[in-house]
Amino acid sequence: MKLPRILAISKKQFQTLRHDKRTLALMLIAPILAMVVFGYAFGTGNKHAKVMVINQDCGATAQKIIDHFDTDTLSITYNNDTAAAKQSVRNGNAVAAIIFPPSFTADSHPVGPRPPQGAHLELYLDSTEAQQAPLVSSQIATALQDYAKDQEAVSAFAVDTGYAFPAAKNATFIDSFLPGIMAFAVTLFTILLTLLAFVGERTSGTMDRLRITPVTETEIVLGYELAFGIIAAIQASLMLLVATLAYHVLVVGSIWLAALIVILVAVDAQSLGILLSAAAQREGQAVQFLPIIIFPVFLLSGIFVPLQSLPDWLRPLAYILPPTWGIQGLRDVMLRGWEISQIWPILLVLLSFAIVFSYLSIVGLKRARN
Structure with missing residues (x-):
């Protein structure tokens, strides 16, 4: 085994690559492009889940909870029509619809001697979006917890979950x-x-x-x-x-x-x-x-x-x-x-x-x- 012969073979390979512009470009440019696309595709994480929010609450509690949503994680669109919002979920245009009923504040902050009954919100979920559906549920739970920490004498919140595609609710x-x-x-x-x-x-x-x-x-x-x-x-x-x-x-x-x-x-x-x-x-x-x-x-x-x-x-x-x-x-x-x-x-x-x-x-x- 002699070094000059090894170097000669290496030199020949470089000369071959110099004349094969396509291979040379693939070796030098393709890895960089792949890294850039990888970085942007995976670097953003699992974000921008599209949700429809229907806030019918007669008080201010629902909006305060909505303000706790992470807008980098959830892409929120407001709607006043519950049926239309649910149809958007069924059509695949949104991952979920979050509906706050008119009595949401009253149920969470009872006035007078009426005992707290607990405030319920409705989550209408497309569970076929197996990556983003859990993200929406997690965001709602986090927002409710964050809001509750800042309040006194607030009743427990409950999320009533419905599924756009019941056959795939356990997807x-x-x-x-x-x-x-x-x-x-x-x-x-x-x-x-x-x-x-x-x-x-x-x-x-x-x-x-x-x-x-x-x-x-x-x-x-x-x-x-x-x-x-x-x-x-x-x-x-x-x-x-x-x-x-x-x-x-x-x-x-x-x-x-x-x-x-x-x-x-x-x-x-x-x-x-x-x-x-x-x-x-x-x-x-x-x-x-x-x-x-x-x-x-x-x-x-x-x-x-x-x-x-x-x-x-x-x-x-x-x-x-x-x-x-x-x-x-x-x-x-x-x-x-x-x-x-x-x-x-x-x-x-x-x-x-x-x-x-x-x-x-x-x-x-x-x-x-x-």
Whole structure:
């Protein structure tokens, strides 16, 4: 073992990297971008839970309790219509509705000889938001305790909790987490396999042989989509089977509708994989695209961090990622029991991604032919 030979090999490697700008940029810039996104995504913590507050209290006690809420943790919107506020929770536009009745102050500060009966407030909760629902309950308990510490002869407060989705009132973190992992896994492996398959066929000459046949680029893309759609259906069936049998994940809605969402996510990923493969000349370059796609999906699609907790400048990026819509759709179906009439906008968005990516893939293949 001689040092000069070791140094010569190292020098050759640096010279190779100097001419491979894509690899060099990936090595130097991608880790910094990943760190920045990680920091902003997880550094904000679990915050900005959207709640609707209906303050009907004829006295001042309710407002004093509301003033104890942490506005960094809760994003508060005031409403005078209890029914509309509860509907917002059922529609997924808010995590909870907090309702203070007209007699809240009177019940907590009785006048005269009437004994204190205790003041009740109503919490209408979306328990399918497994990360933020406990946060809302904790904030209410903390605010009541903080207010009570400053008062004398105050009766006990009680929280009457109702659930927007009673079938999911005992939903746990794993119930909310696994739908996200399903969409993420399908996206990761479909993009990887499509990239490697397409680049492999190009380097082996199979694609060139196809191009001298009557087969069109549209037929190639649709053929791949059909194949991966069937594979995605099998994947969805297996994952849902494991999720329900091994982890006892709550499934309130239609299994078939959940499987359809997984298939659409896979078709989106497959079309994106074909599109990216046009810029890769070999398998090594194809793999380099994975961190660029996977890091944003992993961090911003709502798997770990609720979208409401993301900084305002990062949230639009989350909504241009197909898995974000897939994860939301899976949670809506599996936990909330929503039907196709309620999630058709999500299905339409996923289908739109597939059409756009497929069209761009066809255009890319035609340019490669020319």
